Amino acid sequence: MRHPRTHVWKAVAASAVGCAALSGLRTAAGRPVRSAPTLAATGVGIAAGGLIAFEWLSPRSWLYGPVFWHAHTTERVVALTFDDGPCHPYTEQLLEVLDREGVRATFFQVGNNVRREPKLAAEVASQHAVGNHTLTHPHLVWSRPSTVREQLLRGQEAIHDATGALPSLFRVPHGWYGPQVISTAEELGMRCVGWSVMAWDWDCPPSDVIQRRILRGIDPGGVTLLHDGKDTDAFPMADRSHTVAAVPDIIWRLKANGYDFLTLPELMALEAHDRHPR
Numbered sequence: 001m002r003h004p005r006t007h008v009w010k011a012v013a014a015s016a017v018g019c020a021a022l023s024g025l026r027t028a029a030g031r032p033v034r035s036a037p038t039l040a041a042t043g044v045g046i047a048a049g050g051l052i053a054f055e056w057l058s059p060r061s062w063l064y065g066p067v068f069w070h071a072h073t074t075e076r077v078v079a080l081t082f083d084d085g086p087c088h089p090y091t092e093q094l095l096e097v098l099d100r101e102g103v104r105a106t107f108f109q110v111g112n113n114v115r116r117e118p119k120l121a122a123e124v125a126s127q128h129a130v131g132n133h134t135l136t137h138p139h140l141v142w143s144r145p146s147t148v149r150e151q152l153l154r155g156q157e158a159i160h161d162a163t164g165a166l167p168s169l170f171r172v173p174h175g176w177y178g179p180q181v182i183s184t185a186e187e188l189g190m191r192c193v194g195w196s197v198m199a200w201d202w203d204c205p206p207s208d209v210i211q212r213r214i215l216r217g218i219d220p221g222g223v224t225l226l227h228d229g230k231d232t233d234a235f236p237m238a239d240r241s242h243t244v245a246a247v248p249d250i251i252w253r254l255k256a257n258g259y260d261f262l263t264l265p266e267l268m269a270l271e272a273h274d275r276h277p278r
């Protein structure tokens with residue numbers, strides 16, 4: 001069954017179009033632009049259109065359906081997530097850091113990168129949680145449901161072939177969810193995941209900047225976004241050395257502030273337990 005909010009967005013979109021048309025028709029008919037009904041229709045149209053656009057571009061989409069991006073908890077726990085891998089040699093380096101620190105994380109793998117590095121993908125999955133990040137890392141916000149479905153299914157296939165795992169989590173490339181993305185993921189048994197704090201590390205800022213951005217934005221129940229790879233076309237041009245260099249310090253400082261590290265499925269289970277205590 002579809003989530004009720006996957007229908008609400010249609011009403012918001014209809015309001016945006018209807019109000020824009022109404023204010024246009026009134027103005028064309030010679031009614032004063034500053035008359036109350038025209039101003040009201042314009043205002044509602046702009047607000048509804050703005051909401052539609054914001055929800056497209058937000059990794060925390062609400063209107064188009066549920067996206068998990070932060071746990072409601074006061075416990076000092078966070079989930080570290082890494083996107084776009086596996087990617088040699090950065091994923092191996094990250095695995096070493098996480099292993100040394102006794103931290104389990106969540107990796108959103110791109111199907112074509114998994115096909116390129118199946119052993120590395122399997123190594124990740126043997127120690128950490130793995131999510132689906134499509135087959136080729138496209139922008140899906142304008143895509144037809146059939147294209148979304150194809151990307152998700154072929155991503156699942158690649159991950160399953162390499163690791164034996166079948167992800168139940170999906171993160172859309174670039175963080176832009178459309179309603180068809182969320183409903184298709186749900187139909188395929190996957191929950192959509194965003195993040196609460198990121199470091200713009202795809203631009204390769206210095207590692208101390210990456211560290212500062214993450215630590216400044218983190219709070220209990222937070223989900224971080226960093227990258228151990230790059231989308232499939234860019235391979236082998238990815239440089240994730242700054243991200244890898246930032247992670248040990250991020251972990252140490254969070255540990256010093258009393259934080260524990262959970263995988264995303266663990267963080268989701270904690271929230272579910274907190275909301276429905278036995």
Ligand SMILES: [Zn+2]
Binds near residue numbers: 174
């Ligand atoms: Zn990505």
